[in-house]
Amino acid sequence: MTNAFILLLLLLLVFLNSNGSEAQNKTQPRGPKAPVAKPKAKAVADPDALPPAAENCNGVYISYEFHSRKKEFPHVKNVSAQSWAFNATAVVLNTGREILKRWKLFIKFQHDEILVNVNGGVLFDGEDFPVSVGNGTHIVGGSNADLDTSINTANDLTQIQAEIQISGTQFGVRTNGIPMPKTIKLENDGYKCPPPTTKKSSMWACCKRDKKSKLKEKKTKYLPRQKGDLTIAYDVQQAYDNNYNVEVTMQNNNPLGRLDHWNLTWEWTKGEFIYNMKGAFTREIEYSGCVNGVAGQYYKDMDFSKVWNCQKKPIISDMPPEKINDTQLGQIPYCCRNGTILPTLMDESQSKSVFQMQVFKVPPDMNKTSIFPPEKWKIMGILNPDYQCGPPLRVDPARTPDTRGLDATVIGIASWQIVCNITKSSKRSTRCCVSFSAYYNDSVVPCNTCACGCDDTDHCNPNAKALLLPPEALLIPFQNRTVKTLAWAKLKHFHTPKKLPCGDNCGVSLNWHIASDHKGGWSARITLFNWETTPFQNWFTALQFKRRVGIGFEKVYSFNGTFLPKLNHTVFMQGIEGANYLLGIDNSSNPKVPGKQQSVISFTKKFTPGIKIPKGDGFPSKVFFNGEECSLPTQFPIGNGNPHNNVDLVHALLLLVLPFIINHIMY
Missing domain, CATH: 2.60.40.290 (Immunoglobulin-like)
Known part of the structure; x- marks a missing residue:
């Protein structure tokens, strides 16, 4: 009984205590809560923060x-x-x-x-x-x-x-x-x-x-046009919301630069397409790219059969001369010459080419100021130097005279410039080569083995040194020289490898022959051979010498010759009027006969008294044909040092006199 009473009393006290605590919680005003410790958040890097x-x-x-x-x-x-x-x-x-x-x-x-x-x-x-x-x-x-x-x-x-x-x-x-x-x-x-x-x-x-660099004051928003071997101007003349008219000008600025049958290509970056052209044409008239692309979706009512080209990388060529007065395709100054761009030294009026285009755009670039020139420009010719072109750069707008006869200047809407410079390509072989010969040596040092590349090396050695030739072998295609070459080697006791060296495979070759050498001067003969079927009109060749030999240049007898002292003492030659056509190979004969031209060149020793022609000073260190640098032999004919004799008299006399000297000493 007592234990039960005590237990009941304890339960009552617990009950009363819990109710009191609850009432206290309901009536007591809330104070500030005790701070609760939270884990520190990791710092988030600002994406725009700079290092x-x-x-x-x-x-x-x-x-x-x-x-x-x-x-x-x-x-x-x-x-x-x-x-x-x-x-x-x-x-x-x-x-x-x-x-x-x-x-x-x-x-x-x-x-x-x-x-x-x-x-x-x-x-x-x-x-x-x-x-x-x-x-x-x-x-x-x-x-x-x-x-x-x-x-x-x-x-x-x-x-x-x-x-x-x-x-x-x-x-x-x-x-x-x-x-x-x-x-x-x-x-x-x-x-x-x-x-x-x-x-x-x-x-x-x-x-x-650089504090030492002086800044030129710029009066315009864009930089002036730059210099280069070949410059291309992309001048916008008229602009509308969905298309614009542009004139493209290619200017040759290098005295040894040249293009024949030029092909120009680029890459559109915004889906543009060429609607119309004058002064040039695209190699492919193609519009399926527009019909099946964004242009076809946007220009639903356009007749795309009238579009010139919808390719991302079009190939553009010059118009032929007969289109120069065509009202739809020609009538553009400096157009329509079959893609010929000459050095200003030859003909300033033919040193540039011009054509015009109407270019259509696609969304979202549908306003007059949204104009983007194409990128990745490339230009090439059939036998010309390689050009490496930079990106299009915004320059001062083109300024042209007013066509209405007013004394005013018309400023274009926008202009870009592409600068191209001549470069020596490592991806291909050259396309012309040179052979050396001289009056004091019977043999001709031929063009280098595979000078212009070798496609078939199964039956020849592309790494073997070219064999010396008899002079008459220069008139025969390299494919047909084997018999004469082996006969000459046997006659002269030259070594011949089991696997003969490959030919030069060049479409154009030149022979430089030392014709004479005397106290006051010397002369040489240059011969040009065209082994291709395509003739070369308005051709030129240029030669550069070591030891400033070129300053002794006097005269070219069958060509027009000019000495260019500021261009590495270059001797520049071209055909005279009426004889400036290097014909192609004659396929009707057997063996085939190349087209050729030849001239003698005279030099004086007045300004170069120390040169030694038989020791190699008379051979050029660089030869160019139509701007292409040709492959040169790795050796040249060696003489006996006596410029007046073709026979090695020193060695001959020594052989005759030596027995008598020995006999005199012994006895």
Whole structure:
């Protein structure tokens, strides 16, 4: 009983205590809650935040960031031969007070890189992907060629920064290595870059204005037109919302530059197409690309059968001469010459070509000011130098005289310039070659083996040295010289390999023959051979010599000759009027007879008394035909040092006298 009573009393006390606590909670005013400890949030990186080096740069900040790489097939054990796919980003950021015009970034790659794609910029040389850049490459802006300042744009990164996404292949990198370029550099005039800082997968530098560089005052918004071996102007003359009219002008500025039957190509980047042309034509009249593309969806009522070309990469050629007065296709100054562009030295009126186009656009670029020139320009001829063209760069608008006879100047709507320079291509062989001969040596040193390439090497040795020839063999095609060559080698006791060397395979060859040498001067004979069926009209050839031998030039007897002292002492020759046509090969004869022209050239020793013609001073170090640099022999005929004799009298007399001397000594 007592225990039960005590238990009941305890339960009652617990009940009363709990009710009191609840009442206290309901009536007591709420105070500040005790702070609850929370885990610290991780800091989120600002996507627009710039690296400290960029924040502190007063000039132009450039960087290269390596992201990743992956082993490509095939997998090989040789580390230097293993290829890797890589991705990287380059940045050009204007952090200064001046607008950066035509930014140009150089990346010195060093792992035999091959680029397969570049976004945010274009390769300066305009090469198609994939392109080998193992020795470095220049990247310039396409649509963002100029970078404004932060002050002018309220720090709008889209206007002051160029971000270039790079992907490609590289070789010879260890598995745990970080393949960085050797250096990066801004190559704009007036800027000076320090050696870049490299930290793991990042490389950066702050390029500043060179205080010693004087800035020219710019009176226009765009930079003036630049110089180059060949310049192409893209001048917009009329602009509408959905199309514009443009004139394209190609100007030859190099005295040794030339184009025959030129073909011009580019790449449209915004879906444009050529609706009409005058002064030139596209090699293919194609409009299916428009019908099946964006243009067909937008221009639903357009008759695309009247469109000239809808290809992304059209090939354009000059009109033939008979179209020069055609009201629909011609009547454009400097057009219609079958694609011939001569040096100004030969004919200034034929040193440029012009044509006009009507270009239609597609959405979203449907306003008068939304005009983008094509990119990746290339131009080539049939036997001419190679040209490497840069990207189209915005320049001052074209200025032309008023066509109504008023004393006024018409300023165009917009202009771009493409600068092309002559380059020696490593991707192809030359297309002409030279042989050497002299009066003091019976044999002719022929053109080099495979001078212009070799396609079939099963029956000949492409690496063997060319065999010496008898003079008459020069008139025979290289395919038919075997019998004469072997007979000459047997007669002269020359070594002949089991597998004979291949021919030169050149369409044009030249022979330089030393004809005479005396105390006051010397003479040579040059012969041009055309082994192609296509004739060459208004041809020219040019020669350059070592030791300034060319300054002794006197006269060319059957050609027109000019000495160009400011161009490496070049002797420039062309056919005289009425005889400036180098005919093609005559296929009706057996063996075939090449088209040929020949002349004698005289030189004086008045200004070069120390030259030694039989020792090789009379042979040119460079020979050009229609602008193409020809392959030269690796040796030249050797004489006995006596310019007045064709027989080695010194050795002959020595053989006669030596027995008598020995006999006198012994007895």
